[in-house]
Amino acid sequence: MKKLLAILLLLLISCGNNNVAGSSSDVDIITGILVTSSGAKIPNASVTLYNAENDSSLNTPIDTVYTDSVGHYQFNEVGAGRFDIHAISSDSLLVGARNNIAHEGTTITDLAADTLLAPGTLMGTVQLDRTNSLGILVYIPGTSFSAFTDSLGSFTISKIPAEKEYTVAFQMYGYATNTVQGIKIERGDTTVLDTVTLIRNSYPTGVTATYNHETGTVTISWDPFNPDETSGYIIYRKNAAETGEDPQKVSGKFLCTTTSFTDTINEELFSRSDSILFQYHVKAKNTNEELTPFSNKALAQVYTRRDSSTQKTLNIDYPAQHDTLAGQTEITLQWVYTGLIDSILIELTTNNGKSWFSMIPPIANSGYYTLTVPNISSDSCRIRITEVNSSIPKEALLQDPTELFSIKADTVSNLLINSDFSQGTSNWQPASFYNSKLSFGVVDGECITKVSELPDSLWYINIHQGRITLLSGNLYRLTFEARSSEETHPIDISLGMGVSPWTTYDNKSLVIDTIMKKYSVDFNMGHPDDLASVLSIFPAEKVGTLYFDNFKLERIVR
Secondary structure: OHHHHHHHHHHHHHHHHHOOOOOOHHHOEEEEEEEOOOOOEOOOOEEEEEEOOOOOOOOOOOEEEEOOOOOEEEEEOOOOEEEEEEEEOOOOOOEEEEEEEEEOOOOEEEEEEEEOEOOEEEEEEEEEOOEEOOOOEEEOOOOOOEEEOOOOOEEEEEEEOOOEEEEEEEEOOOEOOEEEEEEEEOOOOEEEOOOEEEOEOOOOOOOEEEEEOOOOEEEEEOOOOOOOOEEEEEEEEEEOOOOOOOOEEOOOOOOEOOOEEEEEOOHHHHOOOOEEEEEEEEEEEEOOOOEOOOOOOEEEEEEOOOOOOOOOEEEEEEOOOOOEEEOOOEEEEEEEEEOOOOEEEEEEEOOOOOOOEEOOOOEEOOOEEEEEOOOOOEEEEEEEEEEOOOOOOHHHHOOOOOOOEEEEOOOOOOOOOOOOOOOOOOOOEEEEOOOOEEEEEEEOOEEEEEEEEOOOOHHHEEEEEEEEEEOOOOEEEEEEEEEEOOOOEEEEEEEEOOOOOOOEEEEEEEEEOOOOEEEEEEEEOOOOOEEEEEEEEEOOOOOEEEEEEEEEEEEEOO
């Protein structure tokens, strides 16, 4: 009997050591070892995992781990798919890559030993229509290797795994993306590309539309399009609600020869509604009388200006009585109204009307608005919508506030929206003042922030996210991943008020390294509750490019 028990025990141990597929979630692992060319193990090397399915654009890391004292690394709960792995030693002298790794998601994928070698460097020059330019993004699709060109159009990408061939892409807003294939990177050597030229897009870009209610006009503006070849522009408009309607020309029989146009709105258009959402496009005509395709669309909500005796009323449809909203989620507030109600303010109470606070700055009245629910728990919540800049008392214009509803706080969720930049720059805003220059954008889920001209004060340039709920007496932890393009880069991070007097609740300083890694800072909220505070990141102590990803702001239970 003892012999039988011993055999069974050995079988169980054997099964556990081999991580039988399907036996537990612990078998979803990709693992390996990093060594030098002489076979020595490499400790403290960073190993980054990428999705190999994304092989056509700048890639975003899935996870980064570090090797232990014997060069071993391990990624857990990876899931099924194809993956790439990039590794770099702690002194940045050795790099390596393993591409197109097939992983089933229910087994251990053991990559055994990979040898790290001296990296290669890629250099070159990019031109915009035969003119060198600053700020062109150069990257290797499927990886995170990238750089921006300087004022001479020159770029350098270093620490690239060698003995491989790559495709290099060149991207600039307003220009068609260009690629060069079959670029061989040699170990310890610099590969210099021939000069690359980007060609402008085939249609106008940067179109915006701004409505002025006082004059009843919409001003449409756009970026210049091939100035040497364009004889003028034609502006088109359509009702955005009419999905089958083609845009109609509104710029008259003569070409517009500037990069802006004023569209006067005819009151007869408001026969069915007091407001219309218009969609505008621009086409350019060249000297050969050829038209470009439509530009990007620009939207403008316009309103009737006629005198109306219609009583102003507004009724909120959602949220309704007894609804329970989840904190830190987005909802679409909906209302119906009569009469001309131009600009509005949306306010919330969490104590049944004893005090109110503005959920957003004043906005144009459209009948709906998507906003973030504050991360606070209360059964005594109401919302009211009031008209802005009216001589009549606000409360007299609208119905009573909504009936009571509830908000349930999510105490473990990330307090930031779009924290991984998977939705582009949504919920994040750049700010630069007093001759400072900040380039801010998101490429495939990674935020790229470039400071090219310094302000007089570091506070004059930042990226930020608002509408964050901070509760008095609590500790908050911010974690994120970041790297600097060329050398270490100091930054300041603060939590504070989103409106005047802009009180700073807490501020921290960090130095960002050249290797993408995780950072963590704690903030104390020693001020009264603020349901619309702001997280700000100030990168302006020096010129340079920073890469950010995977932010998380959470309340720490003490």
